[in-house]
Amino acid sequence: MKDVIIACDFSSGTQVLxxxxxxxxxxxxxxxxxxxxxxxxxxxxxxxEIKKRGHRIFLDLKLHDIPNTVRxxxxxxxxxxxxxxxxxxxxxxxxxxxxxxGLTREDGTRPLLIAVTQLTSTSEERMQKELLIGAGIADTIxxxxxxxxxxxxxxxxxxxxEAAMVKEKCGSGFIAVTPGIRFADAAADDQVRIxxxxxxxxxGSDFIVVGRPITAAEDPVAAxxxxxxxxxxx
Ligand code: C5P
Numbered sequence: 001m002k003d004v005i006i007a008c009d010f011s012s013g014t015q016v017l018x019x020x021x022x023x024x025x026x027x028x029x030x031x032x033x034x035x036x037x038x039x040x041x042x043x044x045x046x047x048x049e050i051k052k053r054g055h056r057i058f059l060d061l062k063l064h065d066i067p068n069t070v071r072x073x074x075x076x077x078x079x080x081x082x083x084x085x086x087x088x089x090x091x092x093x094x095x096x097x098x099x100x101x102g103l104t105r106e107d108g109t110r111p112l113l114i115a116v117t118q119l120t121s122t123s124e125e126r127m128q129k130e131l132l133i134g135a136g137i138a139d140t141i142x143x144x145x146x147x148x149x150x151x152x153x154x155x156x157x158x159x160x161x162e163a164a165m166v167k168e169k170c171g172s173g174f175i176a177v178t179p180g181i182r183f184a185d186a187a188a189d190d191q192v193r194i195x196x197x198x199x200x201x202x203x204g205s206d207f208i209v210v211g212r213p214i215t216a217a218e219d220p221v222a223a224x225x226x227x228x229x230x231x232x233x234x
Contacts, residue, residue, distance in 0.1 A: 096148060
């Protein structure tokens with residue numbers, strides 16, 4: 001179940017397909033994350049194309065709307081045959097339940113559904129001052145994670161440093177999908193709360209989401225293989 005997900009943060013289909021071509025001879029077919037930028041640029045056809053090439057897909061669109069709209073949208077995304085998608089936990093338990101209903105296909109199968117708790121770009125200060133959420137950020141994340149579990153979701157996106165807390169609160173089977181991954185000898189870029197693939201494994205991440213350390217590497221395939229070796233040692 002554990003895997004390395006490459007965040008394919010490209011703005012065109014040509015760029016992402018050229019990038020994925022490099023992995024043609026790779027023994028492992030990478031699990032890829034498609035975000036808003038690429039999806040809004042290319043639409044569902046890019047999802048179908050990448051799926052046709054045999055990759056598993058995390059469609060990271062972070063839905064947040066009224067339950068009825070989210071239910072109907074999730075039905076459409078489920079038909080795209082993605083493997084994982086997500087919503088904002090801030091949309092409430094009712095919205096997360098509606099997402100789950102929409103995502104579930106007639107035969108009972110569905111993609112994994114993950115909740116975003118608080119974005120890693122939101123500081124505790126801004127959350128309290130601008131959003132008027134009085135609790136601390138760690139308590140908010142833990143509470144949103146337990147709301148997601150109550151709604152029946154499979155897990156949350158969180159910083160690897162929060163994965164242990166989430167598992168403690170929601171059970172070891174509740175999935176932690178963690179961005180903010182950097183190699184020990186690399187730059188942090190704009191990420192603040194970061195850790196290495198090996199440390200993320202020790203803390204309990206189920207899926208690490210890795211973007212620039214692979215996409216901007218001189219040799220992306222070698223960087224991906226290094227991530228896999230550190231995160232999933234045989
Ligand atoms: O390039 P980098 O490894 O920082 O990319 C991390 C990916 O994970 C990006 O696609 C980013 O949008 C996403 N992400 C994140 N922090 C979150 C949620 C998603 O970095 N809390």
